[in-house]
Each structure stands twice: as C-alpha cells, then as structure tokens.
Amino acid sequence: MSDLTRTTLTRAELIEAYHQMVLIRRFEEKCKELYNARKIGGVYLHLYNGQEATGVGAIKALKPTDHVITAYRDHGIAIAKGADVKRLMAEMFGKRTGVSGGKGGSMHLADVNVRMWGGYAIVGGHLPLAAGIALKSKYNDDGEVVLCFVGDGATNNGYFHEALNLSSVWDLPVVWLIENNLYGMGTPVHVASGQPELHKRAIAYGMKDYGRVDGMDFFAVYEVTQQAVEYARTTGPVLIEAITYRYEGHGVSDRIYMKRVEEMQMFQQRDPLIVMQTKLREMFPDIEPELAKVEPSVAAIVEEAVRFAEASPVPTAEDLTRNVYA
Amino acid sequence: MAEKNIPMREALRAALREEMIRDERVFVMGQEVGAWEGTHKVTRGFLDEFGARRVRDTPISEMAIAGAAVGAAMAGLRPVAEIMTINFAFLAFDALINHAAKVRYMFDGQFKVPMVLRCATGWGNQATATHSHTPEPVFAHFPGLYLGCPSTPADAKGMLKAAIRDDNPVLFTEVIALYPKPGLVPDDPDFVLPIGKGDIKRAGKDVTIVAYGRGVEWSLDAAEMLAREGISCEVIDVRWLRPLDLPLIFESFKKTNRCVVVEESLPFYSFGSEIAAQLQEHMFDYMDAPIKRVSAMDVPLPYAKEIELMALPDAHKVVAAVKEII
Numbered sequence: 328m329s330d331l332t333r334t335t336l337t338r339a340e341l342i343e344a345y346h347q348m349v350l351i352r353r354f355e356e357k358c359k360e361l362y363n364a365r366k367i368g369g370v371y372l373h374l375y376n377g378q379e380a381t382g383v384g385a386i387k388a389l390k391p392t393d394h395v396i397t398a399y400r401d402h403g404i405a406i407a408k409g410a411d412v413k414r415l416m417a418e419m420f421g422k423r424t425g426v427s428g429g430k431g432g433s434m435h436l437a438d439v440n441v442r443m444w445g446g447y448a449i450v451g452g453h454l455p456l457a458a459g460i461a462l463k464s465k466y467n468d469d470g471e472v473v474l475c476f477v478g479d480g481a482t483n484n485g486y487f488h489e490a491l492n493l494s495s496v497w498d499l500p501v502v503w504l505i506e507n508n509l510y511g512m513g514t515p516v517h518v519a520s521g522q523p524e525l526h527k528r529a530i531a532y533g534m535k536d537y538g539r540v541d542g543m544d545f546f547a548v549y550e551v552t553q554q555a556v557e558y559a560r561t562t563g564p565v566l567i568e569a570i571t572y573r574y575e576g577h578g579v580s581d582r583i584y585m586k587r588v589e590e591m592q593m594f595q596q597r598d599p600l601i602v603m604q605t606k607l608r609e610m611f612p613d614i615e616p617e618l619a620k621v622e623p624s625v626a627a628i629v630e631e632a633v634r635f636a637e638a639s640p641v642p643t644a645e646d647l648t649r650n651v652y653a
Numbered sequence: 654m655a656e657k658n659i660p661m662r663e664a665l666r667a668a669l670r671e672e673m674i675r676d677e678r679v680f681v682m683g684q685e686v687g688a689w690e691g692t693h694k695v696t697r698g699f700l701d702e703f704g705a706r707r708v709r710d711t712p713i714s715e716m717a718i719a720g721a722a723v724g725a726a727m728a729g730l731r732p733v734a735e736i737m738t739i740n741f742a743f744l745a746f747d748a749l750i751n752h753a754a755k756v757r758y759m760f761d762g763q764f765k766v767p768m769v770l771r772c773a774t775g776w777g778n779q780a781t782a783t784h785s786h787t788p789e790p791v792f793a794h795f796p797g798l799y800l801g802c803p804s805t806p807a808d809a810k811g812m813l814k815a816a817i818r819d820d821n822p823v824l825f826t827e828v829i830a831l832y833p834k835p836g837l838v839p840d841d842p843d844f845v846l847p848i849g850k851g852d853i854k855r856a857g858k859d860v861t862i863v864a865y866g867r868g869v870e871w872s873l874d875a876a877e878m879l880a881r882e883g884i885s886c887e888v889i890d891v892r893w894l895r896p897l898d899l900p901l902i903f904e905s906f907k908k909t910n911r912c913v914v915v916e917e918s919l920p921f922y923s924f925g926s927e928i929a930a931q932l933q934e935h936m937f938d939y940m941d942a943p944i945k946r947v948s949a950m951d952v953p954l955p956y957a958k959e960i961e962l963m964a965l966p967d968a969h970k971v972v973a974a975v976k977e978i979i
Contacts, residue, residue: 456723464728486717492714653765653766
C-alpha cells in the first residue's frame with residue numbers, strides 16, 4: 328500500500344491521470360472490437376488493458392521534456408505521453424493521417440512532438456536506442472531523462488544486457504522500467520528467467536535497484552518512478568520492476584491465455600481503474616461528480632477518434648516510397 | 654590545391670578529425686577508439702585532442718554500439734561508431750537493418766538517423782573463416798542504409814566526410830589491406846565526394862571492369878597487364894554499393910559492350926550478380942558477351958596460406974576473365 332501523503336500531484340492532475348487510464352482502457356476495447364471487425368489490420372494486436380497504472384503512473388513522473396520509448400505494446404504508452412488519440416486511431420486503420428503516416432501500424436506509434444520515440448517490434452531492440460537518446464542528454468548536459476519500458480521477455484536477450492551495461496558504464500540518465508506482466512508471449516517468467524525477480528539484474532550492472540512495485544497501483548508506480556527519475560537525472564541509470572497483468576493475452580487472438588481464468592480474476596480484483604477510484608475516494612470524499620464525468624468524456628474522445636480514422640484518406644503510391652531516406 | 658602523400662588510415666583520420674573540429678555534434682564511439690587509439694590507429698591522438706566526452710570507448714557490445722548510435726543520431730547527435738571488423742557487425746545486424754535502416758520509414762519521416770558505422774573489412778591474412786568476411790552486398794541488400802567502401806586514400810577522405818555530413822545511416826567499410834597504402838590526398842577540409850557517385854579509375858574502350866574496395870586494385874593491375882597485350886580496359890570503382898552509380902556503369906557498357914565484375918566477396922547473391930542482372934535488364938541491346946564475375950570462391954576461408962590464397966581473387970583471375978569474353 329503506497330503512502331498517499333507522498334504524492335505531489337494535485338487533485339486536477341490525479342483526475343487527469345485517471346481519465347487517461349480510462350481512455351487507454353476504452354481505446355483498447357475499441358481497438359479489439361475493430362480488429363475483430365477487420366477494420367484494423369495486421370497479424371497482431373497487442374493491447375495494454377490491465378497495465379494502465381504502470382504506463383500512466385510512470386509517465387506522470389516525467390517532465391514534458393523527458394523522453395519515452397517502448398516495445399510493441401505501445402498504444403497505452405503513446406496515449407499516456409500525450410500523442411493525439413485521433414492520429415493514433417488513424418494509424419491503427421493504416422491511414423495517411425496516422426501518427427506514422429499509416430506506415431508503422433499498431434506496433435510503431437511515435438510522436439516526436441511529445442517525445443514519444445516509438446514502439447519497436449524486435450524484442451529488446453529499442454533498449455540501445457534508449458541508451459543513445461540518453462547519451463544525447465548526457466553529451467549536451469541538458470538534464471533530460473529517458474524512460475524506457477522493457478517487457479519481461481526482453482530481459483533475456485542480448486540487447487538487455489548490452490544496453491543496461493552500457494548505460495551503467497556511461498552513467499546515462501535512463502530509467503529502465505520492466506513491465507513484468509508474467510508472460511513473454513506464452514512463456515511464464517519463472518520458466519524463462521533463471522532469476523525471476525527481474526529487478527535483481529541491476530546488481531549485475533552496478534546499477535541502482537528500485538525493486539518491485541505494484542504495477543496495478545498508479546500511486547505506487549508514480550512514487551517510485553518519481554524517485555527513480557530524479558536519481559537518473561542527477562546520477563545515472565536505474566532499474567524498476569513493475570508487476571502487472573495484461574487482460575488480453577499476447578495478442579487478441581491468443582486463445583491459450585484465456586484459460587488462465589483464476590489468475591486473471593485475481594488481477595482483475597486489483598484492476599488499476601478500481602484501485603485508483605478507491606484511493607481517489609479515500610483522498611477526496613466529494614470526488615464522485617468528477618469521477619462520473621470521466622466515462623462519458625472518454626467515450627466521446629474514442630468515438631471522435633474512430634470517426635476521424637474512418638474518414639481519413641489511405642496512403643498513396645508517393646507515400647510508399649517517401650522517407651526511405653532523408 | 655595542396656595534397657599530401659599519406660596512407661589510407663591517415664586519410665580517414667584526417668576526415669574524422671576535420672569533421673569533429675567542424676561540428677560539435679560529431680563524436681566517435683567504439684571498442685578501443687580512445688586510449689588504444691583505434692585498432693587500426695585511425696583515431697590516433699583523438700582522446701588527447703577531443704577528450705572522453707567525444708571519444709568514447711565502449712564495451713565489446715556490438716548490438717549496443719550500433720543501437721546506441723541509432724538512438725543518439727535520432728536524438729540529434731552525429732555519431733561515428735566503430736565496430737572493429739565487419740565480421741563482428743553480424744552481431745549488430747538487427748540494430749543496423751531493423752533499426753538504423755527502418756526508423757525513418759516506419760515512423761514516416763519523424764526521425765533522421767545521421768550516423769556512420771565504420772568497420773574494417775576484407776581478407777584477414779590467415780585470420781580464418783570467421784575473421785575474413787567481405788560481406789558488403791549482404792548489408793547493401795536493405796533500403797534505408799547507405800554503404801560505401803573506398804579504394805584509395807583520397808576517396809577514403811572524401812567519402813567519409815560525405816558520410817558524416819549526410820543525414821542517413823551509412824555503413825562505411827575500410828579494407829584492412831588498404832590501410833597502409835599511400836596516395837595523394839587533398840588537404841582541403843571541404844574535400845567531399847558525393848554519396849553514390851562512382852569513379853572511372855582507368856579509361857578504356859574494350860571491356861568495362863566494375864569493382865569496389867580491394868577489387869579496384871586487382872582490376873587496375875589486370876588492366877595494366879592486358880594493355881601490354883593491346884586490350885583496353887575501363888575500370889570503374891563504384892565506391893558506393895548503395896546508392897549504386899548505375900548510370901556510370903551503363904555509359905561505359907554502351908561503349909565497351911563487355912563487362913567483368915570484380916569483388917573480394919562471395920559469388921552467390923553477390924555484387925556481381927546485381928551488376929549482371931542490371932546490365933541484362935537495362936543494357937541487353939548493347940551486350941556482346943556474357944557478363945563475367947570474379948569473386949572469392951564459394952567456401953569459408955581456411956587457415957593454410959596455400960589454399961587460402963587459392964580461394965581469393967587476384968589480378969591474374971581478372972585477366973583470365975577478360976580474355977574469356979574479348
């Protein structure tokens with residue numbers, strides 16, 4: 328249980344964070360519906376439902392000038408960093424107005440204007456990129472921090488080792504945040520990792536270890552990330568492990584995962600939206616009217632995004648060959 | 654304009670040094686680039702002159718060297734990263750192909766990747782199978798990445814400067830056997846040879862010999878021998894495998910109607926295959942003889958000198974190939 332008194336966010340900011348978490352949930356539910364209706368294409372659709380508190384809690388601990396980079400489960404991260412929801416939905420549809428011009432799709436959402444450096448689809452491949460972006464901050468001494476989301480599955484390939492080690496020997500301002508949702512695709516963490524307490528990997532790199540945090544609790548994630556970000560800004564890289572859960576399997580078509588009913592129910596009892604509502608009510612007994620406005624507001628945003636995406640043009644033959652080179 | 658007679662390694666060093674003086678964003682990173690002064694002494698004196706911020710030794714972490722260079726370049730720096738030899742760049746293949754070459758396209762132009770990755774390449778003098786690759790065509794297969802390989806000290810200087818000043822990722826390979834070979838190099842700090850521009854190293858009228866890297870030396874030696882027998886060869890050094898100067902090759906072929914392609918690389922799916930395919934597609938009406946290819950043999954390189962040299966191309970093999978089609 329996190330200490331509520333330690334949050335530095337205002338009531339308005341907390342409502343905004345809650346709004347963002349609900350927006351991610353409803354955006355993802357809409358994506359699933361549209362994917363099943365074949366309006367959203369692609370072989371995969373990796374949804375963020377269940378992990379909202381981790382993404383939003385961590386990103387709220389950043390300054391707007393700080394940087395975020397993640398893997399392919401990127402919709403929620405892009406929303407949390409402030410990318411335009413209409414253009415995110417348009418990207419799902421493969422439209423020209425999408426954040427990546429309809430050329431990236433679900434797994435490659437970037438918005439350079441809000442310093443969202445993208446979703447990357449080679450497991451671990453974005454980790455050295457995060458180190459490189461942080462090297463820019465170090466090189467220019469500009470005080471900016473990179474928050475790099477890392478799937479639990481990525482902790483077992485070479486990129487993880489090389490990028491974390493390099494960040495340590497160069498004292499780079501990176502917060503490595505492992506989103507441990509218990510499975511790398513279908514393989515449980517304890518089957519894949521000799522040391523399933525993933526944050527302990529920090530020891531191997533002489534890196535500050537911020538331990539495990541309850542990734543279903545916005546406040547817990549926010550607080551630990553806030554400390555971690557300040558450490559990274561002034562001193563060097565840090566590692567955090569957030570325990571979280573994805574409700575939809577690796578991709579929405581992942582059937583085996585759906586058999587894990589008990590485990591799912593256990594996590595759903597600690598659903599990030601419910602946990603946050605409960606805490607907000609404890610903190611602000613008169614908050615009900617504000618909470619009540621969130622769902623209708625989110626529904627309107629998602630609806631508008633879908634309308635925008637549907638009405639947008641598809642990319643052209645010129646778009647096909649554009650931006651191969653600068 | 655003033656010129657100096659210097660070996661290729663000094664020409665490369667001059668290019669790198671001048672660009673670091675010219676642009677604060679340019680820095681070098683890689684194994685042994687600092688205190689060791691570069692495995693091939695290209696960065697001799699750099700640590701003293703530019704300091705540890707801009708001359709960055711890395712661990713033996715090829716994935717992170719290439720990947721961090723991508724991130725730093727996306728963020729606005731202009732890294733010149735070094736992987737000691739291209740044999741080790743296979744470890745960085747994903748960072749180069751899935752990241753350096755793709756991020757601009759898949760995020761539809763939101764990012765530029767102005768990085769250079771320098772690698773020594775080529776036959777290793779009994780260095781055996783894993784240390785003797787000349788695999789440029791493999792890397793040149795993918796759109797989004799440029800690839801240059803100089804054959805003279807002057808080209809090395811002008812091409813490396815162009816690579817550093819360009820906004821695209823460039824794989825720059827340097828033939829180990831050519832590092833000590835001298836040549837006249839302009840002093841001019843703005844001596845830049847444009848990316849994608851090949852060069853006629855010897856004019857002739859009977860046969861076009863197309864080569865790059867060390868193949869140019871064998872081709873020029875062969876042309877000299879053939880000239881004594883009254884056969885006139887035009888030797889084209891493409892300099893860049895991507896972008897490839899096809900117009901230069903086509904113009905020469907229209908005149909000679911015959912072509913031999915020379916490369917140190919392997920014969921299957923090769924540089925020679927590509928040139929031959931391009932000529933038969935676009936220059937069929939000008940073709941008076943089959944296109945001949947001179948390359949390494951289709952085997953890994955062995956240790957014993959007698960059979961190692963048997964597997965490699967040389968000037969005599971080029972002479973034989975020319976005589977087959979004249």
